[in-house]
Amino acid sequence: MDTAISIDIGGTNTKIALVDASGAILARERLHTRASQSAESYFEAIFERIERVCRPFPGRQLLGIGIGAPACNEYDGTIERSANLLFEDRVPIRQIFADRYQLPAHLVKDANAAALGEKLFGGGRQMDDFILLTLGTGLGGGIILNGRLVSGASGLASEMGHMRVTGAEERQCGCGRRGCLETFVSATGIIRTVFALLAEETVDSRLRHLSYAEVTARHISEAARAGDPIARLAYERTGAVLGAKMADLVAAIEPEAIFLSGGLAQAGDLLLQPARKHLDKNLLHLMRGKVNILPSQLGADDAALLGAASLALFNQKEKIL
Amino acid sequence: MDTAISIDIGGTNTKIALVDASGAILARERLHTRASQSAESYFEAIFERIERVCRPFPGRQLLGIGIGAPACNEYDGTIERSANLLFEDRVPIRQIFADRYQLPAHLVKDANAAALGEKLFGGGRQMDDFILLTLGTGLGGGIILNGRLVSGASGLASEMGHMRVTGAEERQCGCGRRGCLETFVSATGIIRTVFALLAEETVDSRLRHLSYAEVTARHISEAARAGDPIARLAYERTGAVLGAKMADLVAAIEPEAIFLSGGLAQAGDLLLQPARKHLDKNLLHLMRGKVNILPSQLGADDAALLGAASLALFNQKEKIL
Numbered sequence: 001m002d003t004a005i006s007i008d009i010g011g012t013n014t015k016i017a018l019v020d021a022s023g024a025i026l027a028r029e030r031l032h033t034r035a036s037q038s039a040e041s042y043f044e045a046i047f048e049r050i051e052r053v054c055r056p057f058p059g060r061q062l063l064g065i066g067i068g069a070p071a072c073n074e075y076d077g078t079i080e081r082s083a084n085l086l087f088e089d090r091v092p093i094r095q096i097f098a099d100r101y102q103l104p105a106h107l108v109k110d111a112n113a114a115a116l117g118e119k120l121f122g123g124g125r126q127m128d129d130f131i132l133l134t135l136g137t138g139l140g141g142g143i144i145l146n147g148r149l150v151s152g153a154s155g156l157a158s159e160m161g162h163m164r165v166t167g168a169e170e171r172q173c174g175c176g177r178r179g180c181l182e183t184f185v186s187a188t189g190i191i192r193t194v195f196a197l198l199a200e201e202t203v204d205s206r207l208r209h210l211s212y213a214e215v216t217a218r219h220i221s222e223a224a225r226a227g228d229p230i231a232r233l234a235y236e237r238t239g240a241v242l243g244a245k246m247a248d249l250v251a252a253i254e255p256e257a258i259f260l261s262g263g264l265a266q267a268g269d270l271l272l273q274p275a276r277k278h279l280d281k282n283l284l285h286l287m288r289g290k291v292n293i294l295p296s297q298l299g300a301d302d303a304a305l306l307g308a309a310s311l312a313l314f315n316q317k318e319k320i321l
Numbered sequence: 322m323d324t325a326i327s328i329d330i331g332g333t334n335t336k337i338a339l340v341d342a343s344g345a346i347l348a349r350e351r352l353h354t355r356a357s358q359s360a361e362s363y364f365e366a367i368f369e370r371i372e373r374v375c376r377p378f379p380g381r382q383l384l385g386i387g388i389g390a391p392a393c394n395e396y397d398g399t400i401e402r403s404a405n406l407l408f409e410d411r412v413p414i415r416q417i418f419a420d421r422y423q424l425p426a427h428l429v430k431d432a433n434a435a436a437l438g439e440k441l442f443g444g445g446r447q448m449d450d451f452i453l454l455t456l457g458t459g460l461g462g463g464i465i466l467n468g469r470l471v472s473g474a475s476g477l478a479s480e481m482g483h484m485r486v487t488g489a490e491e492r493q494c495g496c497g498r499r500g501c502l503e504t505f506v507s508a509t510g511i512i513r514t515v516f517a518l519l520a521e522e523t524v525d526s527r528l529r530h531l532s533y534a535e536v537t538a539r540h541i542s543e544a545a546r547a548g549d550p551i552a553r554l555a556y557e558r559t560g561a562v563l564g565a566k567m568a569d570l571v572a573a574i575e576p577e578a579i580f581l582s583g584g585l586a587q588a589g590d591l592l593l594q595p596a597r598k599h600l601d602k603n604l605l606h607l608m609r610g611k612v613n614i615l616p617s618q619l620g621a622d623d624a625a626l627l628g629a630a631s632l633a634l635f636n637q638k639e640k641i642l
Contacts, residue, residue, distance in 0.1 A: 127474075129473060129474045145466055145471050146466075148467050150574055151575075153450040153577035153612075154575065155575075157574050157575035160572060163572050166487050167487040176606060177605075248569060249569075251480040251483050252574075253464065253479075254474055254475065254480075255474055282485065284480055284498075285497060290474070
């Protein structure tokens with residue numbers, strides 16, 4: 001069966017996989033994105049993982065390479081600059097991989113890749129209009145409208161993480177500004193919310209015994225499931241910010257659903273219930289009850305890998321990109 | 322040449338025109354939307370105007386009827402409910418006109434019609450991705466992405482007037498909620514802003530001599546052009562709210578341009594300059610300078626008429642709707 005190499009570059013981890021045309025992941029590897037000292041040594045580490053995932057499948061027909069990366073330029077194949085990566089301006093990443101393997105290479109924003117994965121293999125298969133949000137280190141997103149990916153006039157669309165939350169505390173963002181949505185709604189954002197709540201409230205919490213440096217989103221979800229009041233309040237507040245902000249976007253583009261993916265979304269109903277409540281509360285009356293917030297139907301680890309692979313497996317640029 | 326009847330239903334005026342396939346308006350009429358006592362007498366008044374615009378052109382080939390209306394359902398051809406009209410729920414307006422004239426009738430949201438007009442005959446002819454905002458009694462809008470109109474999953478998209486402005490005074494909106502963008506950015510909104518400023522500031526202004534009931538957006542633009550400080554401040558504040566809110570939408574969909582149409586947009590640079598400044602200030606760094614705010618290239622009276630007519634003149638539903 002046809003296969004493709006897929007690379008999903010995230011702020012924390014970089015994932016490398018060999019994917020076939022049915023959407024099955026045949027082999028996978030990962031590495032820490034920030035472990036490398038330079039772009040060169042980072043790419044060398046990826047090349048090594050690619051050879052490792054391909055080695056067990058010597059007979060495979062390799063059609064190409066799909067790369068999902070944050071804040072990249074899909075039109076010219078470069079990473080322009082990124083709040084969460086340490087690349088300098090305009091690394092020609094698509095060309096680097098095409099040259100190395102003498103195969104067609106495709107570059108797509110990581111969250112757009114996840115949206116394509118959701119459209120081709122996940123919960124969006126029957127939908128022409130949806131938003132996918134990836135809640136990881138930051139908040140990424142991909143938008144499908146009229147059945148096609150929205151890339152924007154110069155490939156910079158889907159920066160929903162940098163929509164602004166006003167009227168609340170204006171948290172410093174990695175982009176150099178303050179008040180961006182991802183400072184509240186992301187794995188990092190909910191940690192910040194926990195620390196704000198520990199300051200505001202006096203109620204006891206197991207989270208009072210962890211430092212900012214050691215606490216993770218997983219500590220918060222485990223605490224919330226055990227009934228910890230600060231953790232529960234943190235999900236409630238995160239869902240409220242998410243729901244209210246998505247209501248603005250729904251007013252403009254009215255998707256059928258908003259899918260949530262990524263580490264923070266694994267909290268499930270802890271996040272979904274307040275997000276749904278506050279989305280509905282902030283919608284125009286005639287839109288209420290018409291837009292659902294749903295968990296991604298792809299594994300959090302897999303959506304972007306599958307979407308990026310689909311660019312190499314199918315002629316997606318013609319069809320939906 | 323082929324012609325179509327076009328009807329543009331607005332909160333204040335209803336316009337009726339005969340339009341040909343080159344985008345020329347051959348004849349036009351108008352009536353006050355709220356002058357009629359019932360939906361029936363309102364439709365009778367429109368029928369009469371239609372006969373009046375057609376009478377001088379007995380030889381014309383009439384292809385159909387295009388109707389632009391606020392808050393209508395494009396998919397089932399009804400007006401569901403409207404903040405600015407007095408219809409009851411679900412008037413089957415498309416069927417009413419199709420039955421009356423035995424011609425194909427098309428219904429599109431008024432601001433979507435204006436966006437189609439801008440795409441086919443105006444400043445968006447060379448663009449695949451843009452937003453059009455109509456700043457009249459309320460704030461409407463239409464969005465073209467990937468060259469196609471964004472209608473939304475159930476035809477309710479483009480309610481940009483009901484995106485929420487938080488962190489400011491939360492003004493009551495015709496939709497029953499508070500804080501909607503159109504309570505600031507519309508012909509009505511700038512009047513409200515003038516009255517807020519007359520309360521806040523002590524500087525002299527000719528606008529201190531007009532009652533709320535008598536002041537119009539034209540009084541404000543004339544005062545601003547004459548250097549009136551309250552009027553100038555009102556445009557500055559209106560542009561600031563518009564620019565900041567559009568930055569959110571630009572982050573998500575990255576259009577090439579935002580066109581402004583309608584009565585308030587006729588103020589030109591009075592509104593455009595602060596809007597551009599505050600849009601840019603609120604954009605992510607890598608998007609700055611990439612999105613322009615431009616005046617519609619169609620007459621404020623004509624954009625929606627031309628766009629609605631285009632639905633009847635061309636097979637637009639297949640191509641871009």
